[in-house]
Amino acid sequence: MKQKLVVIGAGMASGRVLEHLTDAAPDAFDITLFNAEPRGNYNRIMLSPVLAGDQTYEEIVTHDDAWYAERGITCRFGEKVVKIDRDLKVVEGENGHVPYDKLIFGTGSNPFMIPMPGHDLDGVIAYRDLEDTEQMMGMGAGNKVVVIGGGLLGLEAAAGMAARGADVTVVHIMGHLMERQLDPAAGYLLKKSLEEKGITVLLNAKSTEIAGKDGKARALLLEDGTELPCDLLVMAVGIRPNTALAQETGLAVGRGIHVDDQMITSDADIYAVGECVEHQGEVFGLVAPLYDQAKVLAQTLLGEDAAFKQRSLSTKLKVTGCDLFSAGDFAEGETREDIVFRDPARGVYKRLVLEGDKLVGAVMYGDTADSNWFFGLIRDAEDVSEMRETLIFGPAYQGGATADPLSAVAALPPEAEICGCNGVCKSEITAAIADGATDLGAIRATTKASASCGTCTGLVEQLLQVTLGDDFQMPTAQPICGCCDLTHEDVRRLIKSQELKSQEAVWQELGWKTLNGCHVCRPAVNYYLLADWPVEYQDDPQSRFVNERKHANIQKDGTFSVVPRMWGGITNPAELRAIADAAEKYDVPTVKVTGGQRIDLLGVKGADLPYIWSDLNKAGLVSGHAYSKGLRTVKTCVGTDHCRFGTQDSTGLGIKLEKLLWGSWTPHKLKLAVSGCPRNCAEATCKDIGLVCVDSGFQISIGGAAGMDVKETELLVQVPTEEEAIEVVMAVTQAYREGGKYLDRLYKWMAKVGLDWIRETVVDDLDNRRALAERFELSQSIYRKDPWAEQAKEAPRFAPMADLTLEAAE
Amino acid sequence: MSWIDIGHIDDIPLRGARVVKTPVGCVALFRTAKDEVFAASDTCPHKGGPLSEGIVHGQSVTCPLHNWVFDLNSGQAQGADEGQIATYSVQLDGDRILLDSTSLGQRSAA
Numbered sequence: 001m002k003q004k005l006v007v008i009g010a011g012m013a014s015g016r017v018l019e020h021l022t023d024a025a026p027d028a029f030d031i032t033l034f035n036a037e038p039r040g041n042y043n044r045i046m047l048s049p050v051l052a053g054d055q056t057y058e059e060i061v062t063h064d065d066a067w068y069a070e071r072g073i074t075c076r077f078g079e080k081v082v083k084i085d086r087d088l089k090v091v092e093g094e095n096g097h098v099p100y101d102k103l104i105f106g107t108g109s110n111p112f113m114i115p116m117p118g119h120d121l122d123g124v125i126a127y128r129d130l131e132d133t134e135q136m137m138g139m140g141a142g143n144k145v146v147v148i149g150g151g152l153l154g155l156e157a158a159a160g161m162a163a164r165g166a167d168v169t170v171v172h173i174m175g176h177l178m179e180r181q182l183d184p185a186a187g188y189l190l191k192k193s194l195e196e197k198g199i200t201v202l203l204n205a206k207s208t209e210i211a212g213k214d215g216k217a218r219a220l221l222l223e224d225g226t227e228l229p230c231d232l233l234v235m236a237v238g239i240r241p242n243t244a245l246a247q248e249t250g251l252a253v254g255r256g257i258h259v260d261d262q263m264i265t266s267d268a269d270i271y272a273v274g275e276c277v278e279h280q281g282e283v284f285g286l287v288a289p290l291y292d293q294a295k296v297l298a299q300t301l302l303g304e305d306a307a308f309k310q311r312s313l314s315t316k317l318k319v320t321g322c323d324l325f326s327a328g329d330f331a332e333g334e335t336r337e338d339i340v341f342r343d344p345a346r347g348v349y350k351r352l353v354l355e356g357d358k359l360v361g362a363v364m365y366g367d368t369a370d371s372n373w374f375f376g377l378i379r380d381a382e383d384v385s386e387m388r389e390t391l392i393f394g395p396a397y398q399g400g401a402t403a404d405p406l407s408a409v410a411a412l413p414p415e416a417e418i419c420g421c422n423g424v425c426k427s428e429i430t431a432a433i434a435d436g437a438t439d440l441g442a443i444r445a446t447t448k449a450s451a452s453c454g455t456c457t458g459l460v461e462q463l464l465q466v467t468l469g470d471d472f473q474m475p476t477a478q479p480i481c482g483c484c485d486l487t488h489e490d491v492r493r494l495i496k497s498q499e500l501k502s503q504e505a506v507w508q509e510l511g512w513k514t515l516n517g518c519h520v521c522r523p524a525v526n527y528y529l530l531a532d533w534p535v536e537y538q539d540d541p542q543s544r545f546v547n548e549r550k551h552a553n554i555q556k557d558g559t560f561s562v563v564p565r566m567w568g569g570i571t572n573p574a575e576l577r578a579i580a581d582a583a584e585k586y587d588v589p590t591v592k593v594t595g596g597q598r599i600d601l602l603g604v605k606g607a608d609l610p611y612i613w614s615d616l617n618k619a620g621l622v623s624g625h626a627y628s629k630g631l632r633t634v635k636t637c638v639g640t641d642h643c644r645f646g647t648q649d650s651t652g653l654g655i656k657l658e659k660l661l662w663g664s665w666t667p668h669k670l671k672l673a674v675s676g677c678p679r680n681c682a683e684a685t686c687k688d689i690g691l692v693c694v695d696s697g698f699q700i701s702i703g704g705a706a707g708m709d710v711k712e713t714e715l716l717v718q719v720p721t722e723e724e725a726i727e728v729v730m731a732v733t734q735a736y737r738e739g740g741k742y743l744d745r746l747y748k749w750m751a752k753v754g755l756d757w758i759r760e761t762v763v764d765d766l767d768n769r770r771a772l773a774e775r776f777e778l779s780q781s782i783y784r785k786d787p788w789a790e791q792a793k794e795a796p797r798f799a800p801m802a803d804l805t806l807e808a809a810e
Numbered sequence: 811m812s813w814i815d816i817g818h819i820d821d822i823p824l825r826g827a828r829v830v831k832t833p834v835g836c837v838a839l840f841r842t843a844k845d846e847v848f849a850a851s852d853t854c855p856h857k858g859g860p861l862s863e864g865i866v867h868g869q870s871v872t873c874p875l876h877n878w879v880f881d882l883n884s885g886q887a888q889g890a891d892e893g894q895i896a897t898y899s900v901q902l903d904g905d906r907i908l909l910d911s912t913s914l915g916q917r918s919a920a
Binding site for chain 1: 816817839867870872
């Protein structure tokens with residue numbers, strides 16, 4: 001004898017149960033189907049295309065009358081179930097009773113309406129069923145619509161009505177759209193594409209009231225006082241499982257109707273399926289788990305063993321023509337790393353979230369072709385370390401263990417962005433290669449690609465290799481010189497981590513192949529040691545280039561130039577007199593004013609150096625370090641002292657800075673300037689560190705140069721006080737000293753670490769800023785002294801050791 | 811051979827050099843890290859740079875003007891550069907540096 005099965009609700013989940021049941025055992029049940037809506041099962045997901053006019057209702061019907069008739073299902077559509085008598089096992093409909101042996105709740109969910117004033121006005125609807133859809137389809141040009149809710153449904157509704165010509169505003173309470181499925185970057189792209197369709201998107205917007213007129217909604221009021229006029233207001237803020245009938249029936253109900261793994265409710269003959277259920281504390285809104293439940297329920301009814309298991313979920317959606325995908329957990333975390341791919345031209349954004357060797361989350365926008373593959377990797381917790389380099393390019397580039405990153409680069413479309421810092425796409429680089437830029441330096445010079453943070457250097461090199469083939473030699477990490485196998489960066493790191501405090505320790509521990517280096521590596525190592533261990537390590541003049549050993553610049557004829565220091569470019573008659581006297585006494589052929597506001601005495605004989613220094617010392621003049629990879633000059637303008645435009649005492653600050661920084665060694669020369677106002681007469685914006693005084697304080701910018709490369713500084717920070725300006729300058733100098741590669745000017749170091757990193761760690765991190773300034777001061781306690789005074793004591797060393805010309809003449 | 815006492819080895823800085831004026835021009839005396847002493851012309855054949863101001867490494871010196879590197883044993887330029895500097899006989903007697911004057915006097919004797 002057939003069992004009597006009654007189903008309440010003709011939705012997608014219960015519809016799927018009926019399909020399974022009637023396919024597997026057509027004659028097992030005598031089925032009655034109640035539905036409050038006056039129609040059978042249709043694909044609710046496809047309401048959006050109906051709204052947009054892409055499909056008709058007829059096209060989205062899953063089960064038509066013929067289908068129910070074929071399967072012998074008694075349909076009671078448009079009839080609400082009033083009551084269930086569990087003792088008698090009878091369902092009481094509006095039009096009569098139906099007895100049951102088994103009963104299925106497929107009552108679905110109700111849209112959640114925010115209970116704000118005016119929510120019950122006419123013209124306030126949800127987006128749930130065909131009736132809602134039809135109301136929205138009535139909106140067109142000249143109509144204003146407000147949609148509350150920036151989730152999937154709200155956006156679908158907004159896009160559909162916008163496509164029909166309505167003026168649509170989306171009001172979303174969160175900071176970005178679809179915050180449960182998308183990260184902020186993808187949310188941003190989505191917002192942009194909606195705005196391109198003419199939709200206004202208001203984020204962080206809290207609705208407070210719906211204003212009405214004659215019982216009809218007139219406008220939405222926001223907390224900030226904004227009033228958004230509307231002819232129709234769509235509330236799409238979420239759904240709630242529809243449990244009212246179940247509750248009245250006395251079933252166990254939480255957020256949804258409680259079911260076990262077999263979809264059985266607290267009554268053994270009553271089942272529930274779909275959006276109305278709660279399983280292990282979870283409720284469900286996406287179609288995939290609902291279909292799983294339907295399958296399990298059908299099997300349970302047929303006496304088969306089956307159990308519903310919750311699976312990790314991915315969301316793959318198409319919103320308004322934009323492909324979206326998200327899966328897993330894509331929140332940021334300390335132990336997590338991101339791989340991000342952006343192609344602004346195509347509006348593509350992909351982000352993979354890795355934790356250890358596993359892919360744990362993914363967000364994609366614009367191109368979701370590979371989403372299933374990524375979802376598989378997340379679901380199966382696969383080890384992705386082997387393919388990490390090409391992971392983001394998808395499965396097409398995973399040739400087993402020997403993934404070739406070159407094929408991935410070759411496959412990139414011409415408009416794919418290679419260098420994010422400078423916005424350089426692949427085709428620009430390949431064009432530059434075709435025009436003769438055949439190495440990294442030339443690419444940087446012609447396109448700027450990889451010329452900023454440098455993280456795309458690998459991609460650019462691969463592109464060179466792909467384009468030029470064997471004509472391009474992929475560079476390996478360059479060792480300092482032939483004496484060792486290590487790069488500058490390696491050596492710096494190892495000197496710190498292994499606490500190597502002498503040259504011998506470096507040669508030994510780092511496997512130098514020569515006895516004591518060469519003219520290339522030894523000055524670098526000497527610098528690294530004295531910068532990292534200012535107290536422990538003794539500077540070695542014999543490891544310095546002649547200028548720094550002689551504290552004067554060697555000229556092409558072997559003579560030297562002598563530049564006394566003039567603090568901030570300020571001098572006085574006594575100093576000038578001493579300089580004039582010295583120039584006469586030592587037959588200095590050329591006296592020149594330098595660009596750094598100093599006086600240069602050129603053509604001094606080597607043996608005379610200690611004597612001219614001694615004379616200059618007596619007048620209070622010290623070495624100007626015009627020869628050093630260290631602080632050179634602090635150029636100033638006259639600031640508030642004399643200038644009618646000056647905003648601060650730029651001269652005074654320049655002198656203070658010079659007195660603090662002089663004598664310090666840096667990876668390459670370090671030039672500063674302080675201008676008293678934005679007219680910038682001291683040319684501060686082409687210095688390694690430039691300060692421009694403004695009324696409200698001091699703008700500190702860094703990374704300028706006016707040499708082989710001409711660079712304008714970039715603003716690091718503006719600070720209100722002179723004290724803070726000085727601390728920032730000291731901290732930046734120390735960070736450059738500790739991190740820079742020998743012979744890299746500050747702008748090169750900045751290009752490697754990034755201005756943002758410098759700002760974060762050196763400026764904004766106050767503890768670190770102070771620590772850097774303190775380390776600088778510690779080093780300066782040793783190096784802030786006049787080398788001329790010391791060298792002058794060693795005068796005999798500057799003379800020939802012996803003169804054999806006299807003896808030979810005898 | 812006629813050895814002339816030029817001075818104490820510590821008159822030359824370790825891994826450094828000093829100049830001696832001679833009838834054949836300036837001669838540089840180099841002291842290596844291992845206290846070996848070499849004597850060679852102070853003048854780089856390239857642009858006349860003062861080799862005594864160069865960085866001494868191993869048994870070589872690098873010219874301060876354009877980084878030519880010379881082997882102090884042979885006087886031969888190293889690497890891609892071609893050239894040679896004259897070398898002279900020098901020896902250590904304890905701490906004293908002795909230079910062979912005959913090798914220096916050749917030009918004036920001729």
